[in-house]
Amino acid sequence: MRKLLIVIIGLSFLSFHSCQNESEKESSVKEETIVMEPTIIDDGRVSLNLNAMQKNHQLSNMRSHLEAVQEITLLLSQDNYEKASELAYTKLGSTTEMKLMCASFGDKGFENLGLEFHKSADIMSEVFKKRNKDNSLTALSNTLNYCVKCHATYKQ
Numbered sequence: 547m548r549k550l551l552i553v554i555i556g557l558s559f560l561s562f563h564s565c566q567n568e569s570e571k572e573s574s575v576k577e578e579t580i581v582m583e584p585t586i587i588d589d590g591r592v593s594l595n596l597n598a599m600q601k602n603h604q605l606s607n608m609r610s611h612l613e614a615v616q617e618i619t620l621l622l623s624q625d626n627y628e629k630a631s632e633l634a635y636t637k638l639g640s641t642t643e644m645k646l647m648c649a650s651f652g653d654k655g656f657e658n659l660g661l662e663f664h665k666s667a668d669i670m671s672e673v674f675k676k677r678n679k680d681n682s683l684t685a686l687s688n689t690l691n692y693c694v695k696c697h698a699t700y701k702q
C-alpha cells in the first residue's frame with residue numbers, strides 16, 4: 547500500500563514536471579481552488595421561481611423544441627414541406643398540451659409570450675404548406691425570434 551502511494555506520488559511529480567517543461571509560463575500559474583457553490587447573479591431576467599420538478603419538465607420540453615427546429619431546418623432544405631408542416635404544429639404549435647404547460651408556471655407575462663410563440667408556430671405550419679422556401683424561412687425565423695425574446699426575459 548505504501549509502495550503504491552510512493553509510485554503514485556512519483557508519477558504525479560513526473561507528469562507535473564513534464565508539463566512544466568512544455569510550458570514554463572503555464573505552470574507558474576498558481577493552482578486555484580474551484581468552489582462549486584451556486585452563485586446567484588442578477589442578470590436582469592425575471593425568475594419564474596420554479597420548483598425542481600417544474601424545472602426538469604420545462605428543460606426537457608425546451609430540448610424537444612430545439613430538436614424540432616433542427617429537424618424542421620433539415621426538412622425545409624430537402625423540400626419536405628408536408629413533414630415540416632406537421633412537425634411545426636405537433637411539436638411547437640398551440641396543442642392543448644403546450645397551452646397547459648405555459649399556464650402551469652404561474653406567470654401571466656410568461657404564459658402570454660408562450661402562447662404567442664405557439665401561435666407563430668401554427669402560422670409557420672400553414673406557411674410551409676405553400677411550399678415557398680423564402681417564406682418558410684421567414685416564418686421559421688419569426689418563431690425563433692420568440693425563443694430569443696423569452697430567453698432574454700425569463701429564467702427558471
Ligand code: HEC
Nearest residue numbers: 605608609611612656659660663692693696697700701702
Ligand atoms: C415563453 C418562454 C420560452 C420560449 C418561447 C422558449 N423558451 Fe426555451 N427556455 C425558457 C426558459 C425560461 C428556459 C430556462 C432558462 C434559464 O433558467 O436560464 C429555457 C431553456 C431552454 C433550453 C435549455 C435546455 C436545457 O436542457 O438546459 C433550450 C435548449 C431552449 N430553451 C430552447 C428553446 C427553443 C429552441 C425555443 C424556440 C423554438 C424556445 N426554447 C422557446 C423559456 C422559453
